[in-house]
Amino acid sequence: MKKHFIAALAILISTVTFAQKKELREAEKAIKKSNFAEAKSILGQLDPNSMDDKYKANYYYLNAEALYANGSANNDDIAKALKSLGLIEEGLETETAELKTTMVQSFVTQANEAYEGKDYSTSSKNFENAYRVSTRDTLYLYYAAITASGVQEFDRALVLYEELDDLGYTGIEVEYYAIIKDSGEEEVFASKTMRDLSVKSGTHIKPAERITESKREEIVKAIASIYKSKGENDKALNAISKARKENPEDLNLLISEANLYFELGNNEKFKELLEVATAKDPNNAELQFNLGVLSQDSGDLDMAKKYYDKAIELDPSYVNAKINMAAMILGKEKALIEEMNSLGGSPADNKRYDELKAQRLEIYKSSIPYLESVLETDPSNIDAAKTLMNIYSATGDTAKQKAMKAKVESLGGN
Structure with a gap:
């Protein structure tokens, strides 16, 4: 009785194996005729877990081919095709490699065509597909991330950027x-x-x-920016903090962290990190300028002047530093005017009025070199020209006032 049972079981296994082999052949024939729907239907009735090992590789390969459908499949089927290829443990190495090469070439071609047609979402998905097939080509993953971000698919872009971050991708x-x-x-x-x-x-x-150049800073900033836009500020700060720990000497990452604190309204931390950055790069005019702005905003005008002058020394064409210096100097006029307007007509008040008037004149004169320098660097700066025109008038320099008036008019001013 036991022998009959074993014989019956052996016949059953043989029958099942024959059926599997036959159905795999039918699926293969359908694929060769580009009948991918038929092939998927046939393969969908099979259970690879019940197959002999020698047929499993063939099943997964044919399943990938059917799902891929010569590149005409939707993204869901493409994802399934890639998963199926990944399940091939051994066998069909040559065929699998050839299919992967074909798929990568197709995805990259479609990605480039979509990009040129400004369909960045489709471009991004195809670049990602190319990477999923050939994970050594991390550049495709980078392209997928930046194109997704470009069309504000931020949730998807974040996943891709964080994958690049985890890989330690630099793009160098x-x-x-x-x-x-x-x-x-x-x-x-x-x-x-x-x-x-x-x-x-x-x-x-x-x-x-x-x-x-390394794309590391760009990737980290993108991750932080997306988290910040989602209101997840701690995750934004952690992204840059993590990158800085890995690259403590990277000045760009340090500045990026400082700027993030500034965007989040933490001026004290912003200034602290800027001072660290300035110590690392004392010849960076932009850092000196930013420290000047912070000092000016906090009311420390002497320190602001020191930073602005240093920025101008490092970069004589730094227009913003010159404009801020002139504005800061002219800002001192407000308190003088308020006091002048509050004075009466007594001899003591008249004397004080003359003192304040002289101080006001000195304020005007001390701002002139900065404004003149602005126009040397940026001749079309109409605001600087108008301010200079008024200052020349107030200081009694008629010749320069007339010349500047003509310049303002030539720039379209009144």
């Missing part, structure tokens, strides 16, 4: 380029071999290479 690579002989323009090549062949053929000259 060697870039090979040469000059086009006929036009003199620079062309970047996909590889050193392609560049060298172009130079050898005579179409290009002056071959060279360079290291691209």
Whole structure:
């Protein structure tokens, strides 16, 4: 009785195996005829867990082909196709590699076409698909993230950016380029071999290479910005703080953290980090300027002047520092005017009035060099021109007042 049972079971297994093999062949035939719906229907009736190991790889491969449908599938089916490919443990290595290559090329082509057509959402999804097939090509994941962010698909972009962050992606690579002989323009090549062949053929000259800049700061700032827009400020700060711990000497990350605190209204922390940044990079005019703004806002005008003057010393063309200096100087006039208007007609009041008038004149004169310097750097700055015109008038410099009036009129002012 036991022998009959074993024999019956063996016949059943043989029958099932034969049926599986037959259905896999039918699915393969349907795929070759591009009948992907039929292939999916056939494969959907099979359970790979009940298959012999030698048929499992074939099932998962055919399932991926059917779902992918030569690139015409929707994103849900593409995701299932990629998952199916990932379940192939051994066997069909050559076929799987060829299918993956075809899929990557198709996704990248569709991504580029969508990008050129300004369909950035579709472009992003195709770049992501290309990466999911070939995870060594992290550049596709980066493209997917920035294009998703560009169309404000922030939740999806955040997932992609955080995946890049977890991978430690920097985007730093060697870039090979040469000059086009006929036009003199620079062309970047996909590889050193392609560049060298172009130079050898005579179409290009002056071959060279360079290291691209890190995209680390951009990625971290994007993560922080998205969290900030969602009102999750702690996560925004943690993103940059984490990156800074990994790269404590990265000045750009330090400044990004400082700016985030500023955007969140924490001026004290902003100033603290700016001072750290300034110590690391004492020749950075922008840092000096920002510290000047903070000092001015807090009422420490002497310190603000020190920072503004340092910014101008480091960068003589720094217009904003000159404008802020002039505005800060002229701001002292308000208190003098208020006191002048409060005085009576007594001899003592008249004497004090003359003293205040003289101080006011000195204020005007001390602002002139900064405003004149603004116009040297930015001749079309009509606000600086109008202010100078009025100051020349107040200081009695008629010739300069007339010249500046003509300049204001030439700039479209009254």
